[in-house]
Amino acid sequence: MNGGSSLLVSCHLLRTATRTNRSLFLPGMISGNNSTSIAAARYSSHTITEELSHRRSKVTLNTIRTLHKKNIPITALTAHDFPSGIVADRAGIDLALVGDSLAMVELGYDNTNHVTMEEMLSHSRAVARGCKTPFLVADLPFGTYEISPEQALENSIRLVREGNVEGVKLEGGVEMADTIKKITTAGIPVLGHIGLTPQRSASLGGFKVQGRTFTGARKLLHSAQALQDAGCFAIVLEAIPAPVAKVVTQALTIPTIGIGAGNQCSGQVLVQLDMLGSFDKFTPKFVKKYTNAFETNTAAVAEYVREVRQGSFPAEEHTYSMRNEDDVKKLEELAEELDIATKAKSSGI
Ligand SMILES: Nc1nc(=O)c2c([nH]1)NC[C@@H]1CN(c3ccc(C(=O)N[C@@H](CCC(=O)O)C(=O)O)cc3)CN21
Numbered sequence: 001m002n003g004g005s006s007l008l009v010s011c012h013l014l015r016t017a018t019r020t021n022r023s024l025f026l027p028g029m030i031s032g033n034n035s036t037s038i039a040a041a042r043y044s045s046h047t048i049t050e051e052l053s054h055r056r057s058k059v060t061l062n063t064i065r066t067l068h069k070k071n072i073p074i075t076a077l078t079a080h081d082f083p084s085g086i087v088a089d090r091a092g093i094d095l096a097l098v099g100d101s102l103a104m105v106e107l108g109y110d111n112t113n114h115v116t117m118e119e120m121l122s123h124s125r126a127v128a129r130g131c132k133t134p135f136l137v138a139d140l141p142f143g144t145y146e147i148s149p150e151q152a153l154e155n156s157i158r159l160v161r162e163g164n165v166e167g168v169k170l171e172g173g174v175e176m177a178d179t180i181k182k183i184t185t186a187g188i189p190v191l192g193h194i195g196l197t198p199q200r201s202a203s204l205g206g207f208k209v210q211g212r213t214f215t216g217a218r219k220l221l222h223s224a225q226a227l228q229d230a231g232c233f234a235i236v237l238e239a240i241p242a243p244v245a246k247v248v249t250q251a252l253t254i255p256t257i258g259i260g261a262g263n264q265c266s267g268q269v270l271v272q273l274d275m276l277g278s279f280d281k282f283t284p285k286f287v288k289k290y291t292n293a294f295e296t297n298t299a300a301v302a303e304y305v306r307e308v309r310q311g312s313f314p315a316e317e318h319t320y321s322m323r324n325e326d327d328v329k330k331l332e333e334l335a336e337e338l339d340i341a342t343k344a345k346s347s348g349i
C-alpha cells in the first residue's frame with residue numbers, strides 16, 4: 001500500500017468514527033502521547049500498517065478494560081499460525097485468539113472436537129512468535145477442561161507456559177463457573193464463550209443460532225452473569241440475536257466480544273481465514289469477506305503453473321549469475337567436450 005492509499009484508509013477511519021459517534025481510536029492512543037496520532041495517521045507518508053504497528057504499545061488486560069470503559073470497540077481476530085499472527089499484530093488487532101476453529105479451517109477436520117492439546121500448543125507457539133502486541137488468548141480444546149477444575153487449570157497452565165499465550169478461552173455457561181474461578185484464581189485470565197458453542201454442536205443439533213426465544217435469551221443472560229462473577233475478563237457471544245447481545249452487554253461490567261451477535265457488543269471477533277475469504281467450505285451468515293484470498297491465491301498459483309510450463313519463470317531477475325564471465329566460457333567449452341565424449345560413447349567409438 002502506498003502513501004496515497006494510506007491517506008484514504010486513515011480518512012475512512014476518521015469518517016467512520018464520526019458517523020458512529022464513537023471517539024476515534026487508533027492503536028497506541030490509549031497509553032497517552034496522543035496529541036499527534038491523528039495528524040500523523042492522516043498526513044504521514046508511511047503505510048497504514050506501519051502506523052498501526054509502530055505506534056502502539058503492548059495490549060494488556062488494562063488496555064482492554066480502558067477500551068471498554070471508553071466505549072471504544074475492542075477488535076479481536078483469530079490467528080492460527082506465524083504469518084496470521086503477524087497480520088493481526090500489524091493491522092492493529094487488540095486481542096488475538098488461537099481459536100480451536102483452526103481444527104476446521106487449518107487442519108480440515110469436520111468439527112472442532114478433534115484438535116488436540118499438542119496441536120493447540122504448537123499453533124499457539126507459532127502465533128506467539130509473530131503476534132507481539134495484541135493480548136494473546138488460546139482456546140482450551142475439547143476434552144481438556146470439562147472433567148474437573150483441576151484438569152482445566154493444569155491445561156490452562158500448559159497453554160500459558162508451553163503455548164506462550166496470556167489467557168485462555170473455554171466454552172460453557174453456569175456449569176463452568178467453578179472451573180473459571182479455579183483458573184482465574186491461579187492468575188490466568190479467562191475469556192468466556194456462550195451462545196453457539198461449537199464444541200457442543202452435537203448436543204445443540206448443529207451450528208445453530210442460540211437464544212432466539214425469551215427463555216433461551218434469559219438463560220444466556222444468567223450464564224453471562226455467572227461467568228462475570230466467576231472472574232472472566234470478557235465473554236464471547238456467538239450466533240445470538242442482536243437484541244439479546246445488546247441486553248447481555250448492558251447487563252455486564254465486563255466487555256462482550258460478538259461474533260454473529262450484532263454491533264452492540266463491546267467488541268467483535270471473526271475467524272481470520274473467513275474474513276480474508278480464504279476458507280470456502282462454508283460461510284456462516286455473520287462472516288463478511290473483506291477480500292477474496294481464495295480466488296486471488298488460486299489464480300496466482302495457476303499463473304505460476306502456466307509460467308513454469310511455458311518456461312517464462314524463472315526470469316533473469318530470479319536467476320544467479322557466475323562471478324566471472326570468463327568462467328561461463330570455460331564452462332561452455334567443458335560442456336562441448338562432454339557433449340563430444342557422450343556422443344563418442346553412444347556411437348561406440
Ligand atoms: N470457518 C469457520 N468460521 C467460524 O466462525 C467457525 C468455524 N469455522 N468453526 C468453528 C465454529 C463453527 N462456527 C459456525 C459454523 C457454521 C455456522 C452456520 O452456518 N450457521 C448458520 C445458522 C444456522 C441457524 O439458522 O441456526 C448460518 O447461516 O450462519 C455458524 C457458526 C463458528 N466457528
Ligand SMILES: CC(C)C(=O)C(=O)O
Nearest residue numbers: 078099100101236269
Ligand atoms: C470464532 C472464535 C470465537 C472461536 O471460538 C474460534 O475461533 O474457535
